[in-house]
Amino acid sequence: MNIGIFTDTYYPQINGVVTSTRMLERELNKLGHRVFIVTTTDPHVTHAAPRVFRLPSMPFMFLPSHRFTFLYSPKLLLNLKHLKLDIVHTQTEFPVGIFGKIVAEFYKIPIVHTYHTMYEDYVHYIANGHLITPKIAQKYSRIFCNRARAVVAPVKKTREYLLECGVIRPVHVIPTGLDFAPFAKENFSREQINKIKEELGIDPSDPVIVTVGRLAKEKSLDALIGALPPLRQKLPRVKLVVVGAGPMLGALKDLAIQLGVKDAVIFTGERPWEVIPLYYQLGDIFAMASTSETQGLTYIEAMAGKVPVVVKRDRSVEGVVTHGETGYCFERNEDAADLMHYALTHPDETKAAAEKGWRGISYLSAARFAKDVEALYLDILDAANLKQIHSRER
Secondary structure, eight states, X not given: OEEEEEOSOOTTSOSHHHXXXXXXXXXXXXXXXXXXXXXXXXXXXXXXXXXXXEEOEEEETTEEEEEEEOOOOHHHHHHGGGGOOSEEEEOOSSHHHHHHHHHHHHHTOOEEEEOOOOGGGTGGGTGGGTSSXXXXXXXXXXXXXXXXXXXXXXXXHHHHXXXXXXXXXXXXXXXXXXXXXXXXXXXXXXXXXXXHHHXXXXXXXXXXXXXXXXXXXXXXXXXXXXXXXXXXXXXXXXXXXXXXXXXXXXXXXXXHHHTTOGGGEEEEEOOOXXXXXXXXXXXXXXXXXXXXXXXXXXXXXXXHTTOOEEEEOOGGGTTTOOBTTTBEEESSGGGHHHHHHHHHHOXXXXXXXXXXXXXXXXXGBHHHHHHHHHHHHHHHHHHHHHHHHHHHHO
């Protein structure tokens, strides 16, 4: 098959959508398909990549770390004809996704859409939620998804949400898969880990909590920082390592100062994807308080590295993190300190949970992810061909 993936965000940007898109692209290519990417320009890209088409773009006014395309090229639309696409797969509901819909309709190509983001949790980025409300976000999601032949939801939580929004197209739960190999604990020596700790000013004996992701309001990193004062009463040398960048960096640093835990919170800034697996290994535990995820890939990456996980209970972690078995879940932010203390002071138990969690995520392999998506494509193409046959018979 010739597959066109349309996404607003792509490498070298680092986020969950990019991870999912690149994994799907790589694995579908391995299966013998030809995958073409249509995305935005990026100032960090210095040379063209094969099968990657970039639309002129600029930083998004309300979120400068994201790119926003402002020009659809009729020439590109016509040039895409020679790709002979069989399937259009959109990864965004915004400009590049809209262009994907235009391409699909212009060439009468079946379209599949993956719904990555719970936009109700993101409306605060635009005029503090006064311009675009959660109801408007729901309506837009419904309209966009209902224009596709089928919708991919990474977890059941997303499928249920879309059905509640009024999506009537088939919604298939297909979790994003991962290549577990880069995250394997065995890849890293104690010397490598301690070297990074030394660079960050962490003593090898300090208890360490690590979290990875974009520093944004919806990620609820304030809950983890807020848990440090009571946690430090029991573990005075505990450190929280925050790996990532984002618009909340200044506010989170201020919060650490206000709570008197500035020396316990270490912001590493954004790190290249290639070294992220090593940074997971800094943690005695991985922690996440976000409930805005469709599929929180960071806690799965931590589990792939056999790092014990402590997360806030949410439908997005159901079936992956089972409290007391494959990890630990807290109900309220107020409970995070006690649960992290328990995990940090019961290493044998948490190690056993991490081992069980690692075995439990085997179904989330990259190969299975691609095969499930491939099967969906083939079903859609078979249905489309059957429809054409019936139409000709009439």
